[in-house]
Amino acid sequence: MEDVKEKYAENLKSLARVFLHDIKDKNMPVKDSYLLIMGATQHDVSICFDKITHAIPDVFFYKRSAHVRENIKEDIVKEFVLFMAQEDITAESFDNDFSNFISFTIAELGHKYKMF
Amino acid sequence: MPFEIEQAITEAEAEKILRDKTYANEKGPFGLTRLQIVSLQLLSTPEDHKITANQRKIIEMFLHDSMGKMDLNKKLRSMLYTDLKEFQLNKKVIEDISYFIYKTRRVNQISAILEKVTETQRRIDNNIALDERHKISFMEYSVFVDGARLNKVFTSLQKKVQYDSSSHIGKIHEKITRADELNKKMEKSFSQSFKVHPGTFSTESIKKKAIMQGEVLSFFERIVTKIITKHKHTSKLYENKEKEATLSHINPNPTEDKFLLRDYLYTDVYQIKIENLISSKNKKVLQEIYGANWLEQLREKYARIEREIHDNTAVSFAGLLAQPEDFQKKSGRASLLPFGLGHLKIKKTSFSEVHRRILDRHYKNNEGRMLCSEFVAQCTIAAMVELNKQLAQDAAAKKVNFVGKPVKIPISKHEDLSLIQPDRFIKILKSKGCVEKRKKAPEVAKYFKKT
Numbered sequence: 001m002e003d004v005k006e007k008y009a010e011n012l013k014s015l016a017r018v019f020l021h022d023i024k025d026k027n028m029p030v031k032d033s034y035l036l037i038m039g040a041t042q043h044d045v046s047i048c049f050d051k052i053t054h055a056i057p058d059v060f061f062y063k064r065s066a067h068v069r070e071n072i073k074e075d076i077v078k079e080f081v082l083f084m085a086q087e088d089i090t091a092e093s094f095d096n097d098f099s100n101f102i103s104f105t106i107a108e109l110g111h112k113y114k115m116f
Numbered sequence: 117m118p119f120e121i122e123q124a125i126t127e128a129e130a131e132k133i134l135r136d137k138t139y140a141n142e143k144g145p146f147g148l149t150r151l152q153i154v155s156l157q158l159l160s161t162p163e164d165h166k167i168t169a170n171q172r173k174i175i176e177m178f179l180h181d182s183m184g185k186m187d188l189n190k191k192l193r194s195m196l197y198t199d200l201k202e203f204q205l206n207k208k209v210i211e212d213i214s215y216f217i218y219k220t221r222r223v224n225q226i227s228a229i230l231e232k233v234t235e236t237q238r239r240i241d242n243n244i245a246l247d248e249r250h251k252i253s254f255m256e257y258s259v260f261v262d263g264a265r266l267n268k269v270f271t272s273l274q275k276k277v278q279y280d281s282s283s284h285i286g287k288i289h290e291k292i293t294r295a296d297e298l299n300k301k302m303e304k305s306f307s308q309s310f311k312v313h314p315g316t317f318s319t320e321s322i323k324k325k326a327i328m329q330g331e332v333l334s335f336f337e338r339i340v341t342k343i344i345t346k347h348k349h350t351s352k353l354y355e356n357k358e359k360e361a362t363l364s365h366i367n368p369n370p371t372e373d374k375f376l377l378r379d380y381l382y383t384d385v386y387q388i389k390i391e392n393l394i395s396s397k398n399k400k401v402l403q404e405i406y407g408a409n410w411l412e413q414l415r416e417k418y419a420r421i422e423r424e425i426h427d428n429t430a431v432s433f434a435g436l437l438a439q440p441e442d443f444q445k446k447s448g449r450a451s452l453l454p455f456g457l458g459h460l461k462i463k464k465t466s467f468s469e470v471h472r473r474i475l476d477r478h479y480k481n482n483e484g485r486m487l488c489s490e491f492v493a494q495c496t497i498a499a500m501v502e503l504n505k506q507l508a509q510d511a512a513a514k515k516v517n518f519v520g521k522p523v524k525i526p527i528s529k530h531e532d533l534s535l536i537q538p539d540r541f542i543k544i545l546k547s548k549g550c551v552e553k554r555k556k557a558p559e560v561a562k563y564f565k566k567t
Contacts, residue, residue: 037254067438085258086222096186100193100218107211 004061008073009053013046015077038084045084048098052076055102059115072109079105125154130170134177145203146195151178152188153203156213159276160206167277175277180284182213183220192217212269219266223288226263229256230291233298260295267296314418315388316353316554317492318363318375350489350538352496353385354422364426366491370433370479372426385554386542388496390418390503392550393524402507402522405514417506421499425474435483436491464529467501474498489538493527500525526550 020033034042060072083101087094110116133140133151140151148156155178158171167175182188192214200207229252236250252260270289273279280286351365353375361375391411394402402410425432473479474495486494500523507522526548527533536544545551 082258082261085255086262093186096190097218097221100186100189100214103193104215104218 005053005056008056008061009050011073012049012053012077015073016045016049016080019077019081038081038089039087040084040089044089048080051098052080052102052105056106057110057115060106060110063115064113068113072113075109075112076105125157125171127168127170130154130168130174133174134170146191146198148188148191152182155179156209157204159209159213160204163276172277172279176279176283176285179216179273179277179279180288182217183223183288185217186221189214189217212272216266216269216273219262219269222259222262225256225259226295227291229260230263230295230298232256233260234294237298237301261299263292263295264299265296266292314354314415314422315390315496316385317388317496318351318353318385350492350541352422352426352492354426355419356423356427362426364429364495366433366436366438366486366488369438370429370436370491372429386545387552387554388526388545389550389552390414390523393500393526393548394522395519395524397519398522401511401516401518404516405507405510414503414507418499418503421502421506422495425495425499431480432477433479433491435479435481437483437485438488461530461532465531465533467497467525467529470494470533471498471501475502487534487537489541490533490536493533493536493541497525497527 017030020030020037028036031042034040034045038045040048060069080101083098083105087097133154141149144150144153146153151174155175158167158175161167192210195205195210196207200210232250232252236252239245239250270292273285274289279289281290351363354362354364356362356372363371363373363375365371365373391399391414399410402414406413475498504521504523508518511518511522526545528544531544542551
């Protein structure tokens with residue numbers, strides 16, 4: 001399962017990279033777009049995706065079709081960007097807010113895609 | 117010494133909590149105050165439990181005080197791992213309230229943002245000019261959407277508590293409802309202003325998306341575009357009976373969806389120019405049959421056929437399912453071969469068979485798998501075959517003849533339809549000079565800041 005999770009986290013990270021690459025201004029380096037949109041470095045974001053993946057229940061890795069599972073990954077990345085737009089990663093409250101984000105996003109997506 | 121939990125709250129107790137602040141704030145189990153515990157217990161009561169006026173006041177006070185209190189959220193979440201029944205607490209209620217607290221952590225900002233969006237909407241409704249300060253940033257948009265999403269939670273709390281609309285919490289609920297309505301209105305104002313002509317479809321060109329959108333959309337628009345969309349494929353776009361722009365697509369089951377702002381922001385809309393598929397000789401024949409406004413009548417016929425095909429997509433195409441991911445990759449690989457070789461096949465596709473299957477609702481009771489873009493391509497072929505059939509009938513009635521088929525179908529019979537990806541579909545149409553990309557309407561830009 002560890003291998004699967006590692007791959008999943010990598011998928012989320014590359015989706016975020018593609019996401020930012022697609023929306024950034026032509027001349028802006030990708031690392032600057034991380035800072036501008038999410039107020040965090042690529043490294044911070046990578047740690048966040050590891051934590052999210054760690055919390056995802058196993059059913060997310062095998063239940064439903066591959067198509068649905070891909071949709072879920074995209075939703076996670078989009079929700080994460082929306083969340084980060086409001087947050088200050090250096091604030092003391094960030095850890096708690098982030099932990100809320102993880103559990104409620106998983107619950108919402110689990111419900112939306114009938115995972116549980 | 118923490119207070120003991122009562123089995124059921126008496127009216128005298130409720131009165132005391134409301135009257136005596138020290139008593140209400142006395143700490144009990146989980147480090148919660150009496151007011152907090154009692155409120156959570158009341159919210160945990162069965163649906164048919166009638167809440168008294170004093171109990172309602174207690175809950176109103178609790179909800180108002182707990183908005184955005186993340187320390188309370190932390191306590192509640194840690195309680196989820198303990199035995200709550202012992203304290204007459206319901207796990208779902210604790211989860212809902214911690215969600216409520218979490219989502220209200222920016223409640224102070226919601227008011228200001230809401231005012232801004234309201235003013236923007238008022239200006240749009242009254243045709244008053246907008247400048248940059250009336251537009252919202254991405255951060256504001258994300259708070260606004262969070263607010264709009266809270267409406268569900270508030271509505272279920274209102275159902276349980278029946279709080280007064282003039283109470284603090286009632287007033288905030290009103291704002292949240294307004295955010296939800298405005299969010300919907302932003303989408304509605306768009307869908308009403310968007311007119312679909314026959315032969316229209318929407319698609320996302322994965323490779324060139326950034327460049328194409330970059331030409332038209334600002335930075336924040338681009339982020340929002342990515343955030344709020346769901347379609348990453350080709351969909352048929354047509355006007356339904358109610359004259360609403362509607363998506364008919366395979367995602368992964370056949371579905372009809374309203375074409376909303378988020379879809380529009382995300383996708384590129386293409387329109388097939390049917391007149392470019394008709395030879396000048398046949399245009400003259402059409403003029404003989406229908407008179408000077410032949411093109412208008414032709415489009416009307418075409419639109420009617422599209423409605424016939426796509427209305428009720430979910431039922432008419434019930435047996436269809438999107439191709440699995442590995443197949444989509446295979447069709448992507450076909451594009452890598454030179455001269456489009458990967459996409460062509462020796463055997464010809466019978467277009468009349470494609471027409472028969474689509475118009476006779478073959479997929480209603482028979483199973484099949486298609487790429488999303490293949491579905492659009494097959495429906496386009498079927499609509500054109502049907503249009504040719506109807507035109508030929510009208511020509512026969514007027515005793516005139518077309519040279520060959522009136523509308524030349526732009527897709528080759530050698531094209532392997534099962535491998536037709538969005539990019540390939542557009543490439544074919546472009547090579548026949550019969551497709552045009554629709555320009556983005558100003559509706560998109562008006563809400564968002566440019567930088």
